[in-house]
Amino acid sequence: MNYLLKIAVLFGLLSASGAQAQDKSFAPPFDFPLTFSGNFGEIRANHFHGGLDFKTGGVSGKPVRALADGYVSRIRVTHGSGYVLHVTYKNGYTTINRHLSAFVGEMARRVEDLQYEKENWEVDITPAPKEYPVHTGQVIALSGNTGYSFGPHLHLDLIxxxxxxxxxxxxxxKKNVRDHTAPRAQGIMLFPQRGEGVVNGSQKPQSFPLKPKKPVTAWGLIGIGIRAYDHMEGANNRYGVHTVVLEVDSQEVFRSVVDRFSDDENRYINSWTYGQYMKSFIDPGNRLRMLHASNGKRGLVKIDEERPYRFTYTLSDALGNTSKISFTVLGKRMEVKPVQHREKYILHWDKVNILQEPGLHLVIPKGMLYENAYLNYAARADSGDIALTYRLNDTNIPLHSYCDMSIGLRRMPIADTTKYYVAGINRRGKKYYVGGHYEAGQMKVRIRELGTYTVAMDTLPPVLTPVNPKNWGRNGRIVLKAKDKETGIRTYRGVIDGHYALFGKPNSINGNLVCELKHARIAKGKTHRLEMTVTDACGNRTTEFYDFTW
Structure with a gap:
């Protein structure tokens, strides 16, 4: 009996193992060879790339197929991701298909009906599990270039x-992808820790080629970073690296494995990366689980002997292709100067920080900084300005989430407080819209980086420009370009012959407002009048009228 029980248990384990292995496989979303323009975890501004970007031959309209048996769990239209379809599968995963050009069948009709009902291009539908079942290989949508997309492709997230x-x-x-090309390194960066280390006589981060012409010298506590990319056969793109392992004198000190992350981990990329360099050490306030230090120093290396230190990187992609790169840092005793900075402008990563200056109040809760920040703070008063210009730091320091800031107004040229907004100022001195609202002589706003800010005023309405209006009737497609110089377009609404007309921004890069004319909603063979209204973030409004024949 015990023997039979053991056999049964073993068979159950093998079956479970087989099922698990089977779960790690999907049918491809296309019926042509798979190539990619982007991979999972690539370094992007303030976030990791959350999925795979499948190439579609530079065109939209390719049939997108179900990867397994399951059901459509959500249908969305957004300005950011365009047409979006969520499909939940029986193996415990859900895919999010983004930047589609169209839904199919009843889903397409349902979306359009809801858009007209809500009088809004952006809609969100959560069907019941049995409403839209799908089967392996079934066409569920068409690929596209909608939303914030630079070219036709399918972005696929796996949740x-x-x-x-x-x-x-x-x-x-894996079985549908041909790839035997390993990641390749392009450069190294050394990060002497402030007040604790020095590299080539400096405490600033320094980059080096893979084979420096002169010896790299260091002393004290330093961090290492690498710039590297993965590559694949049949594509000229470069991709993020799945696994990075750093060894010092044959002992592993750090490992990163880009295989998963949660939404609240996304902005930790600002701590892990320095431009396109991936740090091989962990800032004290970084909680990103894909980073692993094994030397008790967060991956930092102590150079305290006058000898060569041998560093070796092992780079691997998700399919197991691997490369190695080695270099030497020469330990050389050098002076390490202590940090000298006014305490008022040192923000501590493990504390609540409050910056209080005349006309400025900023609260940074604990957990918003990844390491101590040494602010190069300054305030500037220009004649006639609505508020002082506050340089919190000379280079932007990212915060993990939004923090409350208020800026006092020095003067109010107009009484309408809705026209004021908090503006950021970039390195070129150009202002950009951040947001905020007026309250008791102050503009209150939430910020996610320590940069340069002031208060500006927007009283200029947006500008509408028709794009090839003579072709509207011929093509059955109305195109308008809406621009606003300061705060950007917040809302838009089109009316044709007194009835709501469905306009949207199919591609957020060009920002054009587009209406596809349909017989069922607009009579053909007549002259029609379009009324289009656009409003910016400060409530300035423009309404224009256009006549066209269709």
Whole structure:
């Protein structure tokens, strides 16, 4: 009996193992060879790339197929991701298909009906699980270039249902992908720790080629970073690196494995990366789980002997292709100067920080900084300005989430307080819209980086420009360009012959407002009148009228 029980248990384990292995495989979303323009975890501004970007031959309209049996769990239209379809599968994963050009069948009709009902291009539908079942290989949508997209492709996120975390989809398509090319390194960067280390006589981060012509010298506590990319056969693109391992004198000190992350981990990329360099050490306020230090120093290296230190990187992609790169840092005793900075402008990563200056109040809760910040603070008063210009730091320091800031107004040229906004100022001195609202002589706003800010005023309405209006009737497609110089377009609404007309921004890069004319909603063979109204973030409004024949 015990023997039979053991056999049964073993068979159950093998079956579970087989099922798990089977779960790690999907049918491809296309019926042509798979190539990618982007992979999971690539370094992007303030976030990791959350999925795979499948190439579609530079065109829209390719049939997108279900990866397994499951059901459509959500249908959305957004300015950021365009047409979006969520599909939940029986193996515990949900895919999010973004930048589509169209939904198919009843889903397409349902979306359009809701858009007209809500009088809004952006809609969100959560169907019941049995409403739209799908089967492996079934066409569920058409690929496209909608939303914030620079070219036709399919962006596919893979979400683990149990945790809600994004996971790397590539291993699920391993049998459909041809790749024998290993990642390649392009450069090294050394990070002497402030007041604790020095590299070539300096305490500033320094980059080096893979084979420096002169010896690299260091003393004290330093961090290492690498700039590297993965590559694939059949594509000229470069991709993020899945696994990075750093060894010093044959002992592992750091490992990063880009295989999953949660939404609240996304902005930790600002701590892990320095431009396109991936740090091989962990800032004290960085809680990114994909980073692992094994030397008790957060991956930092102590150079305290006058001898060569041998560093070796091992780079691997998600399919197991691997390369190595080695270099030497020469330990050389040098003076390490202590940090000298006014305490008032040192922000501590493990404390609540409050910056209080005349006309400025900023609260940074604990957990918003990844390391101590040494502010190069300054305030500037220009004649006639609405408020002082506050340089919190000379280079922007990212915060993990929004923090409350208020700026006092020195003067109010107009009484309408809705026309004031907090503006950021970039390195070129150009202002950009941040937001905020007026309250008791102050502009209150939430910021996610320590940069340069002031208060500005927007009283100029947006400008509408028709794009090839003579072709509207011929093509059955109305196109308008809406621009606002200061705060950007917030709302838009089109009316044709007194009835709501569905305008949208199919591609957020060009920002054109587009209406596809349809017989069922607009009579053909007549002259029609379009009334278009656009409003910016400060409430300035423009309404224009256009006549066209269709």
């Amino acid at each position: 683990e249902d149990e945790t809600g975390e994004s996971v790397d989809p590539l291993p699920f398509f």
